[in-house]
Amino acid sequence: MQESTKADVVRRLRSVEGHVRGVAKMVEGGDVAYTDVVQQTNAIFAAIRRINTVLLKDFVEERAGDDGASDELVKDLIKAIDRVVK
Amino acid sequence: MQESTKADVVRRLRSVEGHVRGVAKMVEGGDVAYTDVVQQTNAIFAAIRRINTVLLKDFVEERAGDDGASDELVKDLIKAIDRVVK
Amino acid sequence: MQESTKADVVRRLRSVEGHVRGVAKMVEGGDVAYTDVVQQTNAIFAAIRRINTVLLKDFVEERAGDDGASDELVKDLIKAIDRVVK
Amino acid sequence: MQESTKADVVRRLRSVEGHVRGVAKMVEGGDVAYTDVVQQTNAIFAAIRRINTVLLKDFVEERAGDDGASDELVKDLIKAIDRVVK
Numbered sequence: 001m002q003e004s005t006k007a008d009v010v011r012r013l014r015s016v017e018g019h020v021r022g023v024a025k026m027v028e029g030g031d032v033a034y035t036d037v038v039q040q041t042n043a044i045f046a047a048i049r050r051i052n053t054v055l056l057k058d059f060v061e062e063r064a065g066d067d068g069a070s071d072e073l074v075k076d077l078i079k080a081i082d083r084v085v086k
Numbered sequence: 087m088q089e090s091t092k093a094d095v096v097r098r099l100r101s102v103e104g105h106v107r108g109v110a111k112m113v114e115g116g117d118v119a120y121t122d123v124v125q126q127t128n129a130i131f132a133a134i135r136r137i138n139t140v141l142l143k144d145f146v147e148e149r150a151g152d153d154g155a156s157d158e159l160v161k162d163l164i165k166a167i168d169r170v171v172k
Numbered sequence: 173m174q175e176s177t178k179a180d181v182v183r184r185l186r187s188v189e190g191h192v193r194g195v196a197k198m199v200e201g202g203d204v205a206y207t208d209v210v211q212q213t214n215a216i217f218a219a220i221r222r223i224n225t226v227l228l229k230d231f232v233e234e235r236a237g238d239d240g241a242s243d244e245l246v247k248d249l250i251k252a253i254d255r256v257v258k
Numbered sequence: 259m260q261e262s263t264k265a266d267v268v269r270r271l272r273s274v275e276g277h278v279r280g281v282a283k284m285v286e287g288g289d290v291a292y293t294d295v296v297q298q299t300n301a302i303f304a305a306i307r308r309i310n311t312v313l314l315k316d317f318v319e320e321r322a323g324d325d326g327a328s329d330e331l332v333k334d335l336i337k338a339i340d341r342v343v344k
Contacts, residue, residue, distance in 0.1 A: 001120065006113055009123070013110035017103055024099035027092055034087065034145040037095070038255045041138050048131050052124060052342050059120040059338045064322075067331040073322060077335065080317045083210045084310050085343055124341045138256050145252045150236075153245040159236060163249065166231045169296045170224050171257055173292065178285055181295070185282035189275055196271035199264055206259065206317040209267070210310060217306050224299050231292040 005058035009051060016047050053085055091144035095137060102133050139171055177230040181223060188219050225257055263316040270309050277302050311343055 001009070023040045026032055057078050064074045087095070109126045112118055143164050150160045173181070195212045198204055229250050236246045259267070281298045284290055315336050322332045 001113070001118060001123075010110050010114050013106055013113065017106040017110065020099055020103040020106060024096050024103065027087070027099065028096050032087060034141055034252060035255060037087075038138060038141055041134055041141070042255075045131070045134050045138070048127055048134065052127050052131070055120055055124055055127070056338060056342045060335060063334050063338070064327070064331060067328055069322070069327055069331065070325055073325040073327065076321050077318060080206060080314060080321070081339065083207060083214075084314045120338060121341060128341075142252060142256045146249060149248050149252070150241070150245060153242055155236070155241055155245065156239055159239040159241065162235050163232060166228060166235070166292060167253065169293060169300075170228045173285070173290060173295075182282050182286050185278055185285065189278040189282065192271055192275040192278060196268050196275065199259070199271065200268050204259060206313055209259075210313055213306055213310050213313070217303070217310075220299055220303050220306065224296060224303075227292055227296055227299070 001055075002058055002062055005054065009054060009058075012047065012051050012054070016044055016051075019044050019047070053081075056081060056085065087141075088144055088148055091140065095140060095144075098133065098137050098140070102130055102137075105130050105133070139167075142167060142171065173227075174230055174234055177226065181226060181230075184219065184223050184226070188216060188223075191216050191219070225253075228253060228257065259313075260316055260320055263312065267309060267312060267316075270305065270312070274302055274305050274309075277305070311339075314339060314343065 019040070023037065023044070026040070027037060060077050060081065061074055064077065105126070109123065109130070112126070113123060146163050146167065147160055150163065191212070195209065195216070198212070199209060232249050232253065233246055236249065277298070281295065281302070284298070285295060318335050318339065319332055322335065
C-alpha cells in the first residue's frame with residue numbers, strides 16, 4: 001500500500017471506529033429511535049464502502065506503477081472502476 | 087427498541103468496533119496486502135448490514151406489537167423483509 | 173398483490189424489458205464505449221431495485237390490511253423499510 | 259469491447275430480457291405470491307450485476323492490452339476488482 005494511502009485508510013478507519021463506539025453508547029444509553037440508529041449505521045456503511053474503493057484504487061495505482069504502466073492507463077482504470085463500484 | 091435487541095445490537099457494535107480497530111492497527115503496522123485488508127473490510131460491511139436487519143426486524147416487532155398485531159402478521163412481515171434486505 | 177400494484181409492476185417490468193433490449197442492440201450494433209453500456213446497466217439495476225421495493229411495500233400493505241392493522245401501522249412499517257432498503 | 263465479450267454480453271442481456279418478460283407475464287397472468295416474484299427479480303438483479311463485472315473486466319483487459327501491459331498485471335487487476343465488486 002502506498003504510504004499516503006496507508007495514512008488515509010488509517011484515518012478513515014479511526015473515524016469509523018469512533019462512529020461505531022458512539023452509536024453503541026447511544027443505543028446503550030437510553031430510548032433511541034430506530035430511525036436515528038439506522039441513519040448512523042447507514043453512514044458507517046457508506047464510510048466502509050469508501051474505504052474499499054480507496055483500497056482498490058491504491059492497489060491499481062501501485063500494481064500498475066510497478067509494471068511501468070502509463071499514468072494515462074492508471075487514470076482510465078480508476079475511472080472505469082468508479083463507474084461500477086459505488 | 088426491545089431490551090433484548092438493545093443488548094444484541096450493542097454487542098454487535100462493540101464487535102465491529104474491535105474489528106475496525108484491529109484493521110487500523112494492521113494497516114498502520116506494516117506492509118499489508120490489499121487482499122487481506124479488503125477481506126476484513128468486507129466482513130465489517132456484512133456485520134453492519136446484519137445490524138441494520140436486526141434493527142428493522144426489531145422495529146417491526148415492536149411497532150406491530152404496540153398495535154396489537156397478531157404474531158402471525160409479524161412473522162410474515164419479517165419473512166417478507168428477509169427476501170429483499172440482504 | 174393489490175390490483176393497482178400489479179399494473180404498476182407490469183408497467184415497470186415492461187419498461188425494463190425494453191431498456192434491456194435496447195442495450196443488447198446497442199452492444200450488438202457497433203463499437204460501444206464501456207462507459208455508455210455501464211450507464212445503461214446501472215440504470216436497469218436501479219429500476220429492478222425499485223420494483224423490489226414496490227413489491228415489499230405492497231406485501232406489507234396487503235398482509236397488514238388482511239390482519240386489520242391500522243393505517244398508521246402500515247405507514248410506519250413502510251417508512252421503516254424505506255430507511256434500510258435503498 | 260472485445261468481440262468475444264460483445265457476444266457474451268449480448269447473450270446475457272437477451273437472457274435477462276426473456277427473464278423480465280416472463281416475470282411480467284407471471285404478474286399479469288394471475289394471483290402471484292410476493293415470494294415468487296421477488297425470487298425472480300433478485301435473480302435478474304444478480305444477472306445484471308454479473309454483466310457489469312464482465313464489462314469492467316473487458317475494459318481492463320482491452321485498455322491495459324492497448325497500453326502493452328503484461329498479462330500478469332491484467333490478471334492481478336482482475337483479481338483485485340473481484341475482491342470488491344460482488
